[in-house]
Amino acid sequence: MFEVFRKYLDSRISLTDEQFDRITSVATLKKLRKKQYLLQQGDVWRFNAFIQKGCVRVYTVDDKGLEHVLSFAQENWWTGDRESLLTGNPAKFNVDAIEDSEIVLIAKPDFDLICKEIPVFNDMVHDIIQRSFVASQNRIHASISYTAEEKYLDFVKKYPDFAVRIPQHMIASYLGVTAETLSRVRKVSAKK
Template sequence: MFEAFKKYILEKANVTEADLEKIEAVCQYKKLRKRQFLLQEGDVWKYNAFIVKGCLRTYTIDDKGTEHILNFAIENWWTGDRESLQTGNPSMYNIDTLEDAEVILITKANFDQLCSTIPAFNDMVNAILQRSFVASQSRIHTFLSLGAEEKYLKFLEKYPQLATRVPQGMIASYLGITAETLSRVRKQTAKNQRSS
């Protein structure tokens, strides 16, 4: 499992073999079955989690039982609850698997230690955090300013690999629209593509 993580790190950071050994020494490996939880609401999140294999989602459930999906994570992406990790407060989110998954977990203390002792790893993490912040801003803008069809098209453009792996109802939840609206938008989009 570490080989996939090593490949990811080497693509993004100029680390030594000794650095990689330090990183590997603190990795915990977890295999999850489809629909298994990585995190449940009310638990404190204690890790940085790298996805080696599979597709996971982060979501909340409101008082009416409606799911609100915050994000998805697939191979070579990170997942977790940053707020719970930083504050030690119980998480308001659930993270579960949409497919069988393999995840590498690094505790906060070990992760912080890696960042302080391996400058290239720290630079990689900062670059990831900056991209994540930009992606969050873009998501908020899309959510607030675009109509259902535009949201869906932007989702397809940005995450083409998710469109075939994630159930349509979950995509609708992620976009903040109903499953019926998404069905209508998909039909309209297909019709527009056939006629152009």
């Protein structure tokens, strides 16, 4: 049931079987069908979520009904609305499945306790947060500095799996361009 999660943890830290059993004793596995919500805007997010299988997106919908994709997450990535998790305030974002997915959920109080009980797990979490912060800085820089073509080429370079796995209109939303602009950019970059 948690084989992928175990493989992921083993690739990052050394855990005993007892420690892994402790972690999974507070974990649940949630299966999502394509387009099914993991979180809806306005609900309070209470979990740390690990993608064991599939792909999800984090996004919001504006007053005009336009979607604004903040991030994608695939196998071996973590996802959710961090602000809602930390503050207990209603989520600003939706999280839904782009593909049929399996998510390992650990409630915040249990996750915090595991971090205290298993220092190497806590170190891993700290490293993930640091890397996430750097990725966010780089994304903001690209968003305000790059042309549409540079944004797309940077996206494809960093996330080649996403470029073939995620619908183009979602990628366009993530890049902050229209679907038409993305189509034009893809044609121009394919000719180069």
